[in-house]
Amino acid sequence: MHINITKYYYGDIPDAGNNNTHESTGHSTTSSWPLWEVFIRSKQGLDHKHAGSLHAADAAMAIENARDVYTRRQEGISIWVVESQYIHASNPDDAEMFYEPASDKVYRHPTFYDLPDEVKHM
Amino acid sequence: MTLHDLEKIFQAKIDQEIKIEPKDWMPEAYRKTNIRQISQHAHSEIVGMLPEGNWISRAPSLKRKAILVAKVQDEAGHGLYLYAAAETLGISRDQMIDDLHSGKAKYSSIFNYPTLSWADMGAIGWLVDGAAIMNQVMLCRTSYGPYARAMVRICKEESFHQRQGFDALLVLSKGSEAQRAMCQDAINRWWWPSLMMFGPKDSESTNSDQSMKWKIKRKTNDELRQNFVDMIAEQIKLLGMTLPDPDLKWNEERKHYDFGEIDWTEFWNVVKGNGPCNKQRLDARRKAHTEGQWVREAAIAYANKKKEKSAAA
Numbered sequence: 208m209h210i211n212i213t214k215y216y217y218g219d220i221p222d223a224g225n226n227n228t229h230e231s232t233g234h235s236t237t238s239s240w241p242l243w244e245v246f247i248r249s250k251q252g253l254d255h256k257h258a259g260s261l262h263a264a265d266a267a268m269a270i271e272n273a274r275d276v277y278t279r280r281q282e283g284i285s286i287w288v289v290e291s292q293y294i295h296a297s298n299p300d301d302a303e304m305f306y307e308p309a310s311d312k313v314y315r316h317p318t319f320y321d322l323p324d325e326v327k328h329m
Numbered sequence: 330m331t332l333h334d335l336e337k338i339f340q341a342k343i344d345q346e347i348k349i350e351p352k353d354w355m356p357e358a359y360r361k362t363n364i365r366q367i368s369q370h371a372h373s374e375i376v377g378m379l380p381e382g383n384w385i386s387r388a389p390s391l392k393r394k395a396i397l398v399a400k401v402q403d404e405a406g407h408g409l410y411l412y413a414a415a416e417t418l419g420i421s422r423d424q425m426i427d428d429l430h431s432g433k434a435k436y437s438s439i440f441n442y443p444t445l446s447w448a449d450m451g452a453i454g455w456l457v458d459g460a461a462i463m464n465q466v467m468l469c470r471t472s473y474g475p476y477a478r479a480m481v482r483i484c485k486e487e488s489f490h491q492r493q494g495f496d497a498l499l500v501l502s503k504g505s506e507a508q509r510a511m512c513q514d515a516i517n518r519w520w521w522p523s524l525m526m527f528g529p530k531d532s533e534s535t536n537s538d539q540s541m542k543w544k545i546k547r548k549t550n551d552e553l554r555q556n557f558v559d560m561i562a563e564q565i566k567l568l569g570m571t572l573p574d575p576d577l578k579w580n581e582e583r584k585h586y587d588f589g590e591i592d593w594t595e596f597w598n599v600v601k602g603n604g605p606c607n608k609q610r611l612d613a614r615r616k617a618h619t620e621g622q623w624v625r626e627a628a629i630a631y632a633n634k635k636k637e638k639s640a641a642a
Contacts, residue, residue, distance in 0.1 A: 239423050240629060242416070259479070260413045262422060264628035265635065276406050279399075280486070299352050 242291040243269040245276075247283035255287050263288075343544050348474040351417040359543055363473050364418045365434075366545065368425045371411035372436035375429075376610050378404045380444040381453065389447055396493050397450060403490065407483045414475040430615050432602070437461075439522050441604030448501055448508075448515035454494015456516070456523040459561065462487055463553045464527070472544040495564065502568045509570075516565070517573040524588075525596045527554040555585055562586045 240262040246255035258277045263269035269288040277283065297305060313319050322329065335354050342349065349355055378401045385401065388394035412422055428434035439457055444450070465487060468480040501512035528550040540546040558577075565572055576589035598604065 239421070240625070259410060259482075260416070261409060264625075265632035268628065268632075275402075276409050279402065279406060296352065299350065300354070 240264045243273075243288045244291050244294060245269070245273040246287040246289075247273070247277055248285035249283055251284060255285065258283075260291060340542075343472050343542075346544075348477060349472055350474045358539070359545075360418050362540060362543070362545060363476065364415055364420050367411055367415040367418075367473075367476050367479075368420065368428070369435050369437075371408045371415060371425065372429045372434055373440065374404045374408035374411060376436045376440045376614060378408075379610055379613055380440055380442070380606075381450060383444050384447060384450050387447070388450075393450075393497065400454070400490050400493065403486050407479075407486070410479040410482055411476075414473075414479045417475045426618060430611065430618065432611065435600070436610075437526060438596070438599040438604060439526050440610060441599050441606045442518070442522055443605050445518070446511050446515060448498065448511040449519070451494045451497035451501065451512070452515035452519040454490050454492075455498055455564075456494075456519045456561065457526070458487060458490040458494060460523045460526045460557050462491060463557050467546070467548050467553065470544075470547060495568075498568055498570075502570060512568070513570050516568075516570050520572050520574070521591060521595075522599075524554060524558070524591055525599075527551075527557070529593070529596075558586050558588050 241264075242260055243263055243266075244260050245258045247258045248255045258273070261269065261272050261276055263272050266288055270286050273286050273288055274283075278286070309315075336356055339349075339353075339355060339359075342353075349359075381397060381401050381404075385394060385397050388397050412425060415425060416422060425434065429436065439460075444453070462484065465480055465484050469477055469484055471477045471480065498512055498516075501508045504512075531549045531551045538549075541549075562572065562577060562579075574589045576587060578587055580587045599607070602608075
């Protein structure tokens with residue numbers, strides 16, 4: 208018997224020869240919970256940093272879920288959540304033009320200035 | 330810009346090790362491959378909770394029970410990181426869940442084997458998580474940013490999974506005759522399925538390897554499998570147990586262990602849905618989803634009511 212083998216990776220399991228019936232579970236998707244972005248402050252004095260996203264019915268549930276999903280090992284002491292639909296982002300297609308004004312201004316960096324070694328504390 | 334130009338820019342980014350982010354242009358096939366791989370990886374984490382969940386109420390001590398609960402909880406978390414990563418590519422959570430429940434999407438076949446004794450908890454941690462870690466460490470450098478970031482988080486948490494498994498087996502290996510026999514039996518049953526987790530041999534691959542070119546994957550199945558065999562063949566000596574492979578032996582010339590042929594008929598049988606627990610696993614997932622439906626609906630109804638109230642006030 209010839210078996211047509213296609214390569215697959217962990218998490219990437221082949222479809223070939225699938226005997227399962229493709230019945231749909233048929234649940235409506237209208238009740239799905241909104242998506243939230245999660246930001247976590249890992250310790251006092253540091254910024255909140257984007258950790259990932261999750262679904263929740265409301266903000267209180269989003270914070271509780273964020274605690275369970277993203278801070279199981281004391282990764283955080285403060286959590287922010289914001290509904291993903293309220294995030295506005297710059298467009299990656301415009302990146303070149305958008306950030307171009309900063310690219311030729313080396314004099315904004317301290318290393319641009321070549322001072323004599325005798326100058327201390329600067 | 331033509332499609333060809335966009336593809337060239339895309340490949341140039343990959344070649345320069347620049348990560349691809351959700352809003353960047355990407356070839357449709359790259360998007361599809363990632364959706365498929367990430368969602369099936371997520372399903373594997375979620376279904377992977379079932380074989381171990383089977384032993385939570387029967388763990389031999391409170392310590393082992395607490396460890397097992399923590400591990401299973403991690404797996405739920407890993408599934409969620411990965412679902413979220415897949416969603417950045419434009420597929421909905423509901424669609425992914427539906428694909429799992431209908432049998433359209435797959436999960437790792439290893440979870441279609443039963444967990445017959447307590448020693449299986451050790452063998453799964455050591456062998457199954459050990460094999461998964463080989464893949465996952467490589468995937469920390471995958472080209473799609475959200476997938477790579479999820480993998481970094483997962484790898485950090487996963488190493489305890491393997492260590493607790495080896496630790497559990499080590500205790501059994503120093504125990505009574507019955508405990509030693511149970512330990513060896515679990516290793517015998519999980520060894521070959523663990524090797525199958527790496528997928529078919531490279532030489533059997535019929536398609537040109539686009540996933541390597543796109544750096545979704547960076548090592549071949551055979552490379553990873555060999556690394557795994559070399560690692561386990563040494564570690565098992567510490568347990569004083571044996572691996573069920575008469576052909577396993579050190580090859581001085583290759584500086585690797587040689588090992589016997591995998592039973593690919595069994596592999597394809599389980600992939601096709603005829604493994605010992607395929608039906609049971611999917612039934613359990615469907616049941617959990619169906620029985621949770623009212624909770625999801627109630628939560629959204631409650632959230633809407635609260636919103637209305639605060640708007641009226």
